Amino acid sequence: MAQLTQRAATFQRTLSAAAFSVSSTRCLNTASTSPITVETSLPFTGHKIDPPSRSVETTPQELLSFFRDMALMRRMEIAADSLYKAKLIRGFCHLYDGQEAVAVGMEAAITKKDCIITAYRDHCIFLGRGGTLLEAFAELMGRKDGCSKGKGGSMHFYKKEGGFYGGHGIVGAQVPLGCGLAFAQKYSKDENVTFAMYGDGAANQGQLFEALNMAALWDLPAILVCENNHYGMGTAEWRAAKSPAYYKRGDYVPGLKVDGMDALAVKQACKFAKEYALKNGPIILEMDTYRYHGHSMSDPGSTYRTRDEISGIRQERDPIERIRKLILSHDLATEKELKDTEKEVRKEVDEAIAQAKESPLPDPSELFTNVYVKGLGVEAFGADRKELRAVLP
Amino acid sequence: MAAMLQSVRVASASFHLPDPSKLPVFSVCTLPVIRSERSSSLDPIHGTRRTRKVITKAVAAPAENSATAASKPGHELLLFEALREGLEEEMDRDPRVCVVGEDVGHYGGSYKVTKGLAQKFGDLRVLDTPIAENSFTGMAIGAAMTGLRPVVEGMNMGFLLLAFNQISDNCGMLHYTSGGQFTIPTVIRGPGGVGRQLGAEHSQRLESYFQSIPGIQMVACSTPYNAKGLMKAAIRSENPVVLFEHVLLYNLKERIPDEEYVLSLEEAEMVRPGEHVTILTYSRMRYHVMQAAKTLVNKGYDPEVIDIRSLKPFDLYTIGNSVKKTHRVLIVEECMRTGGIGASLTAAINENFHDYLDAPIVCLSSQDVPTPYAGTLEEWTVVQPAQIVAAVEQLCQ
Numbered sequence: 001m002a003q004l005t006q007r008a009a010t011f012q013r014t015l016s017a018a019a020f021s022v023s024s025t026r027c028l029n030t031a032s033t034s035p036i037t038v039e040t041s042l043p044f045t046g047h048k049i050d051p052p053s054r055s056v057e058t059t060p061q062e063l064l065s066f067f068r069d070m071a072l073m074r075r076m077e078i079a080a081d082s083l084y085k086a087k088l089i090r091g092f093c094h095l096y097d098g099q100e101a102v103a104v105g106m107e108a109a110i111t112k113k114d115c116i117i118t119a120y121r122d123h124c125i126f127l128g129r130g131g132t133l134l135e136a137f138a139e140l141m142g143r144k145d146g147c148s149k150g151k152g153g154s155m156h157f158y159k160k161e162g163g164f165y166g167g168h169g170i171v172g173a174q175v176p177l178g179c180g181l182a183f184a185q186k187y188s189k190d191e192n193v194t195f196a197m198y199g200d201g202a203a204n205q206g207q208l209f210e211a212l213n214m215a216a217l218w219d220l221p222a223i224l225v226c227e228n229n230h231y232g233m234g235t236a237e238w239r240a241a242k243s244p245a246y247y248k249r250g251d252y253v254p255g256l257k258v259d260g261m262d263a264l265a266v267k268q269a270c271k272f273a274k275e276y277a278l279k280n281g282p283i284i285l286e287m288d289t290y291r292y293h294g295h296s297m298s299d300p301g302s303t304y305r306t307r308d309e310i311s312g313i314r315q316e317r318d319p320i321e322r323i324r325k326l327i328l329s330h331d332l333a334t335e336k337e338l339k340d341t342e343k344e345v346r347k348e349v350d351e352a353i354a355q356a357k358e359s360p361l362p363d364p365s366e367l368f369t370n371v372y373v374k375g376l377g378v379e380a381f382g383a384d385r386k387e388l389r390a391v392l393p
Numbered sequence: 394m395a396a397m398l399q400s401v402r403v404a405s406a407s408f409h410l411p412d413p414s415k416l417p418v419f420s421v422c423t424l425p426v427i428r429s430e431r432s433s434s435l436d437p438i439h440g441t442r443r444t445r446k447v448i449t450k451a452v453a454a455p456a457e458n459s460a461t462a463a464s465k466p467g468h469e470l471l472l473f474e475a476l477r478e479g480l481e482e483e484m485d486r487d488p489r490v491c492v493v494g495e496d497v498g499h500y501g502g503s504y505k506v507t508k509g510l511a512q513k514f515g516d517l518r519v520l521d522t523p524i525a526e527n528s529f530t531g532m533a534i535g536a537a538m539t540g541l542r543p544v545v546e547g548m549n550m551g552f553l554l555l556a557f558n559q560i561s562d563n564c565g566m567l568h569y570t571s572g573g574q575f576t577i578p579t580v581i582r583g584p585g586g587v588g589r590q591l592g593a594e595h596s597q598r599l600e601s602y603f604q605s606i607p608g609i610q611m612v613a614c615s616t617p618y619n620a621k622g623l624m625k626a627a628i629r630s631e632n633p634v635v636l637f638e639h640v641l642l643y644n645l646k647e648r649i650p651d652e653e654y655v656l657s658l659e660e661a662e663m664v665r666p667g668e669h670v671t672i673l674t675y676s677r678m679r680y681h682v683m684q685a686a687k688t689l690v691n692k693g694y695d696p697e698v699i700d701i702r703s704l705k706p707f708d709l710y711t712i713g714n715s716v717k718k719t720h721r722v723l724i725v726e727e728c729m730r731t732g733g734i735g736a737s738l739t740a741a742i743n744e745n746f747h748d749y750l751d752a753p754i755v756c757l758s759s760q761d762v763p764t765p766y767a768g769t770l771e772e773w774t775v776v777q778p779a780q781i782v783a784a785v786e787q788l789c790q
Contacts, residue, residue: 115539117535146572147572148570148571148572148574149572149573150572151569151570151572152570152571152572153570156570156571158570158571158572158574158575159574160571160574160575165535165538165575166567166571167570167571168562168563169562170558170562173531173558173559173562173563175528175531176527176528176529176530176531176532176534176535176559177531177532177534177535177538177563178535179528179531179532179535180531180532180533180534180535180536180537180538181535181536181538181539183532183535183536183541184535184536184538184539184540184541185539186517187491187517187518187536187541188539188541206527207525207527207528207531210523210525210527210528210529211525211528211531211532213523213525214522214523214525214528214529214532217523218517218520369573370568370569370572370573371568371569371607371608372568372608372610372632373568373576373631373632
């Protein structure tokens, strides 16, 4: 049966290729929304909860958009790598390549009214929440057109309209903030949830458990998502945590372990978690994922793990490759079309970088804006109300 | 001057200029604000600096004035009740205002500031938290990011050291690092200062630690009148405000007006006008200074006492005018000598008003020691009225 469909498909493909060349964007627009059911690569593991089923409903349009979005994110991070080495991006730059499936799968399951808050590895989540490439690159390069006007940097991307609350540098501090967002959602009685994301390193922070206790006590619609990439900077998870089963560490709070390299599994888990959290309070999701780069650009990423490990994961579990194989096996697009998408994406990223490079640096007067909210006569005066004038070279 | 003021305050059509002889009376149109004419240095609409005269109207309401002044007699209450009144009025006015802290709800607050509020507003608006300062402060800040206006109570200010990261990074800096996208309208309040033999860890003065955090405002209340006014102003402010109360001042009684009033967060209070020396103080030390002032007046001195109230930023307008008048400054504070509010104020006055000083600024602060338990030792840690009298005598030689 499969052979039959395959032969028919090959026949169809040659026909369509002969008839006209389909551009990948056109492919995306005209892709059908007829449902396809896909099995996730691994089953979910639940802690004090029945895990959702392995069969995920998706559509060709969704799969193609997954591919495009993840390719865009991957391309953006690689471009950021080159920009950092060219010294256009300074300071700390934490790259997300390898973990794109988490961002993309989560977005597919929720709306922009739901809130996401994460730590410093925030570039791709920012994109997922509606941020543009220009805003991202301009912020990385410290330009005026950045999402935080160039004053935040890599670790402080925010998008209020998109429900993206940052972008935080101190490990673990964003989790109480996330529970606060959930508290406000419960207070205003809007039926939305908050995804408070953190890493396996932050999972050992005390404030996380404090916040989890309060979220569970008051049934806040908070979903704590542990992006377990197995390394807290240079320390492997087994060297930092007595119990690396992060989804179980909530104790009385149920948890779910998800294959974080499978965008569809992430989507299923987030959908399940949203329904759960709206009714019953907090739940922990552990996304088993991996980052190809080091912790940040100052970390080569190879002193604490072998290159074989990295290339092994890239070959077997890469999220983009998985979606590519899925698309090809279901005949939703041809190899060439996918390659064209990647080329388009590359062009888009290059254009955005060029545009961001044109963007001006912030005005010196911007040093003093947004320290206080205007209207109280306090415009960044020092304690003695004298404006500090810095002479910039 | 009057015309300029009236053109600026477009919203309140019937705004009467306060009469110097009695307490300000106003007809309520929009938000009534009692402030002296030199409330903010920038014209709020045009952004230009206004020149104005100094009219010392922000006087602490002594009991004898209020009986004769207002059309309605005020009502007498204790400082913690004044705080509660301010908080309750703001919670009635804006449903987004909520209180977060340990034992604020069912217990009514460890200093009774939130007594009865949970029964009136419900458990979600007056939230009893577990003992987790770091995370419940973080939670309040996260809620503020979405538009709620939480009032965080630290049972004792010293406990908020556990939440320092949240207060510094997320409360103070988030408005800046997000490029203005998020405002954090939180109020962080609680009692601090040296009490009656509470021990070192419960007698801390956090204003010295918080003063460098960019993006927050700090105020200290000292009377029921300014406690209620500052509480309301802090809640209405779009900026994060830290309101410092004092453990020993909660039972002060005063008569305050029945009408609604909001004080300016950046204004100092003229407690006692004088000619010979400017004494700058805040919170509990104000009372030690006033006690010393009685002795000084008997000895023939005429001290000008200013309660600075606004710890960040300083009201250098009021302070400067006073320095220009008296040419001598004495700062009396409860912070420690090293890195306290007095240290910053000394630097600020020296830098800005050096030409007007006839003598070096004298700053009396607490000793750089952990507050001891023994009563006599604790007394020697803080500045006492006798020391203030001696310092003034030396300054005025």
